């Protein structure tokens with residue numbers, strides 16, 4: 129069972145199609161799209177909103193997949 133790994137958001141940038149991407153402290157990135165009604169993140173559309181979410185912890189799926197900082201077996 130994968131263990132969720134939380135990483136702090138250290139910045140934001142847009143990808144090539146204009147979707148917002150969070151830069152995480154581990155060096156990975158994660159999309160933070162505002163795509164209602166499936167995903168509602170109106171805060172990502174404004175500079176002020178993004179500033180508020182700096183330092184916010186997101187679950188990094190890539191770290192979880194790579195098994196970073198999960199408990200050692202045996």
Ligand SMILES: [Zn+2]
Pocket residue numbers: 135152154155156188189190191192
């Ligand atoms: Zn990561």
